[in-house]
Amino acid sequence: MSDEVKRGLEDVLVAESELSCIDGDAGELVYRGYSIEDLAQKASYEEVVYLLWHGRLPTGDELQSFTDAMIEERTINTGVYEQIERLAAADESPMAALRTIVSTLSAYDPDADAEVIDHEANARKARRIAAKLPTALAALQRCREGNDPVTPRSDLDHAANFLYMLNGSEPDPVLAETFDMALVLHADHGLNASTFSAKVTASTLSDLHCAITTAVGTLSGSLHGGANANVMRMLKEVHASDADAVTWIEDALESGRRVPGFGHRVYNVKDPRARILGERSKELAEAAGEMCWYNYSITIEEYIDDHKGLAPNVDFYSASTYYQMGIPIDIYTPIFAMARTAGWIAHTFEQYDENRLIRPRARYVGNEDATFKSVEKR
Numbered sequence: 001m002s003d004e005v006k007r008g009l010e011d012v013l014v015a016e017s018e019l020s021c022i023d024g025d026a027g028e029l030v031y032r033g034y035s036i037e038d039l040a041q042k043a044s045y046e047e048v049v050y051l052l053w054h055g056r057l058p059t060g061d062e063l064q065s066f067t068d069a070m071i072e073e074r075t076i077n078t079g080v081y082e083q084i085e086r087l088a089a090a091d092e093s094p095m096a097a098l099r100t101i102v103s104t105l106s107a108y109d110p111d112a113d114a115e116v117i118d119h120e121a122n123a124r125k126a127r128r129i130a131a132k133l134p135t136a137l138a139a140l141q142r143c144r145e146g147n148d149p150v151t152p153r154s155d156l157d158h159a160a161n162f163l164y165m166l167n168g169s170e171p172d173p174v175l176a177e178t179f180d181m182a183l184v185l186h187a188d189h190g191l192n193a194s195t196f197s198a199k200v201t202a203s204t205l206s207d208l209h210c211a212i213t214t215a216v217g218t219l220s221g222s223l224h225g226g227a228n229a230n231v232m233r234m235l236k237e238v239h240a241s242d243a244d245a246v247t248w249i250e251d252a253l254e255s256g257r258r259v260p261g262f263g264h265r266v267y268n269v270k271d272p273r274a275r276i277l278g279e280r281s282k283e284l285a286e287a288a289g290e291m292c293w294y295n296y297s298i299t300i301e302e303y304i305d306d307h308k309g310l311a312p313n314v315d316f317y318s319a320s321t322y323y324q325m326g327i328p329i330d331i332y333t334p335i336f337a338m339a340r341t342a343g344w345i346a347h348t349f350e351q352y353d354e355n356r357l358i359r360p361r362a363r364y365v366g367n368e369d370a371t372f373k374s375v376e377k378r
């Protein structure tokens with residue numbers, strides 16, 4: 001038994017997975033062998049979800065019936081709406097609300113009492129969670145803004161339907177396609193912290209809703225998915241300050257600030273997802289004739305590369321992309337969760353298929369010879 005403490009579990013192998021492969025030195029990401037560049041450009045989110053859950057890309061017929069089955073599950077129960085209204089009224093943050101919403105979905109899931117490892121029931125639960133989360137998130141955001149929820153449409157794909165439910169109007173095709181691509185890019189990423197937490201939860205043989213609730217909580221932190229909203233808040237700080245972007249980032253680094261959207265546990269070079277989103281952010285800026293958000297981002301990227309040798313991760317350019325699409329900053333991380341649900345579910349299924357309780361050890365460094373005194377004598 002090794003007594004070496006691996007803080008942060010860096011480079012520790014704890015599982016085998018067929019889902020996604022990251023080459024951190026080359027800056028490459030593949031899902032089940034397909035490059036992220038190909039999938040981002042050519043595959044819909046629904047195709048990628050099918051790929052992750054079923055092990056291969058669907059045929060046309062398979063895609064149609066999978067999509068139809070997901071569409072059928074888009075509506076959410078009145079009880080879930082009432083919970084959403086309560087959460088919005090309590091001014092709960094969207095990520096905390098989403099965590100509660102996943103739990104609440106369990107209360108209304110017809111398969112809630114199925115055996116934990118019942119493949120058929122889990123496939124149905126998976127479709128329900130993935131299909132209902134966008135409806136719930138859009139409803140939450142509309143409630144937070146004092147608007148009525150919008151009923152999902154069955155003639156729009158997953159991405160376009162979310163934007164429709166969020167804004168109450170059919171999205172521009174370029175924005176719908178951009179959003180679909182962003183969902184594809186966020187669908188899976190090896191054993192990142194939230195996926196690992198889902199596997200830990202599943203390894204105790206608790207159910208799919210438990211695993212996804214755990215994962216939402218883990219994604220919310222500022223070192224993980226929470227960074228995308230912080231990137232946009234930072235860009236807005238730069239915009240509001242009197243300093244130019246170089247002076248601003250110089251001061252921020254000097255004051256010891258950790259810059260959101262930079263650095264990664266696995267990538268030693270630019271995250272390939274940041275490359276793709278950066279290009280899209282630029283295209284949106286050019287189309288709108290407003291380059292400031294993209295220009296701040298580029299300036300900060302160059303400065304941090306020169307002075308810290310750190311490259312942007314996925315959260316850096318999703319921020320300006322979403323902002324230019326008019327998406328409220330508070331729901332950037334919930335959108336990440338909505339997309340990553342595909343990967344969390346796929347990894348939970350892999351965990352169930354090869355389950356062993358995940359239980360590492362901590363080296364005890366506390367007091368070893370304490371003498372107990374009764375409370376009156378302390």
Ligand SMILES: CC(=O)SCCNC(=O)CCNC(=O)[C@H](O)C(C)(C)COP(=O)(O)OP(=O)(O)OC[C@H]1O[C@@H](n2cnc3c(N)ncnc32)[C@H](O)[C@@H]1OP(=O)(O)O
Nearest residue numbers: 222223224225227257258259260261262263264265313315
């Ligand atoms: C979807 C995702 O989860 S992607 C990651 C999203 N998170 C962020 O963008 C938050 C900012 N980034 C970070 O905090 C980190 O880079 C992490 C958490 C992503 C990776 O952390 P780790 O692999 O544990 O690296 P660690 O935190 O030890 O950093 C190594 C060194 O780089 C520095 N560093 C890393 N990232 C940053 C950053 N964003 N800004 C400034 N310095 C940084 C650290 O200060 C540290 O320097 P030191 O050794 O002199 O103290």
Ligand SMILES: O=C([O-])CC(=O)C(=O)O
Nearest residue numbers: 188189191192193265314
């Ligand atoms: O892999 C990680 O550690 C974080 C990340 O980029 C992701 O979850 O997409």
